[in-house]
Amino acid sequence: DAKTTQPPSMDCAEGRAANLPCNHSTISGNEYVYWYRQIHSQGPQYIIHGLKNNETNEMASLIITEDRKSSTLILPHATLRDTAVYYCISPNAGNMLTFGGGTRLMVKP
Amino acid sequence: GAVVSQHPSRVICKSGTSVKIECRSLDFQATTMFWYRQFPKQSLMLMATSNEGSKATYEQGVEKDKFLINHASLTLSTLTVASAHPEDSSFYICSATRDGNYGYTFGSGTRLTVV
Numbered sequence: 001d002a003k004t005t006q007p008p009s010m011d012c013a014e015g016r017a018a019n020l021p022c023n024h025s026t027i028s029g030n031e032y033v034y035w036y037r038q039i040h041s042q043g044p045q046y047i048i049h050g051l052k053n054n055e056t057n058e059m060a061s062l063i064i065t066e067d068r069k070s071s072t073l074i075l076p077h078a079t080l081r082d083t084a085v086y087y088c089i090s091p092n093a094g095n096m097l098t099f100g101g102g103t104r105l106m107v108k109p
Numbered sequence: 110g111a112v113v114s115q116h117p118s119r120v121i122c123k124s125g126t127s128v129k130i131e132c133r134s135l136d137f138q139a140t141t142m143f144w145y146r147q148f149p150k151q152s153l154m155l156m157a158t159s160n161e162g163s164k165a166t167y168e169q170g171v172e173k174d175k176f177l178i179n180h181a182s183l184t185l186s187t188l189t190v191a192s193a194h195p196e197d198s199s200f201y202i203c204s205a206t207r208d209g210n211y212g213y214t215f216g217s218g219t220r221l222t223v224v
Contacts, residue, residue, distance in 0.1 A: 034213070043115070043202050043215035044153070087152075095141060095206060097213055099153040 003027055004088045009104040012082075018075040020103050022088030025069040031091060033064065035073050037084040038102070044087065047073065078107045111137050113205050115216025122193055122223055130188045130219045132203030138183035139205035143213075144176070147200040159186050193223040 004024045012018040024033060032051050036044040048055055048062045050071070055062045061074040075082055087102040112135040122128050132142060141160050145153040157173075159165040159180035167173045175197075177189040186205075190197055203216040 036215070038153075041200070041218070041220070043113075043217045044204075046212060046214065049212060095208075096143065096155060096158055097204065098155055099145075101152050 003090050003092070003098075004033075004100055006086070006088055006100060006103045008101060009106070011106050011108055012075075012078045014080060014107055014109050015077055018073075018078040018082065018105060018107070020073040020075075020086050020088075020105065021070065022073070023070045024088065024090055027068065027090045029068070033062070033068075033071050034089045034091075034097070035060070035062065035086065036089065037082075037086045037105075039084045047086075078105075080107050080109065083107045111205075111207075111212070111214040113139075113203065113214045113216045115203050115219055117219060118217060119220045120222070122221070124194055124223055125192055128190045128193055128221060130190075130201055130203070130221075132186045132188070132205065132216050134184045134205045134214070137205075137207050139186075139207060140183065141206050142180055142186040143204040143206075144178060144186075144188050145202045145204065147202060147218075153202060156188075190221065193221070195223045197221065198223045 006022050032049050034049040035047040038044045048060050050062045064071045085102040085104050089097050114133045116131045144156045147153045156171045157165045157167045159178050161180050161183050165178035180186040202218045204213050206213045
């Protein structure tokens, strides 16, 4: 079973920041949080991952709460091409990635 | 960065035939590979986990005699759908990891249509 929960859908205006929340209250202290996105009929694309500290790369920022029970993926300037399903995931035992429903982000002009 | 190549991207086959899908890690050695299936408008469902040189571990409800997985080397895993039927039509995706902490890379997926 997925250890994360996300809202099923979100809208964002083009050019604005998209903030996608994820709850992962049951993950243990050494389990990473990964974010992927999937555009229709393609394989999931890696975005970012983190353990305790906030992370930033060329695609996004990841803010993890101090208690590690939740995190937020931030796309600083969303474009139409960012429309996709975003998955927040934490590996299970055996390093398996089990996907939940994800958040369908719709970026609107 | 890590690249996983999945082939073919699309295949149409007749009912009763077998189909093989390949998943290759191009620039790293994958200790573990995963196979997923995705139906329209649904999330990815893990089918099985395979480690190089050992038998795959199948998720509950996945028929191991129908979905044959071979992980013969650290860079190649194959999924064979044996005696495919229309209900096996789906989007199949592989993933590979060197170590969980190094991240997971996904293939581009294979659209299987059984007619």
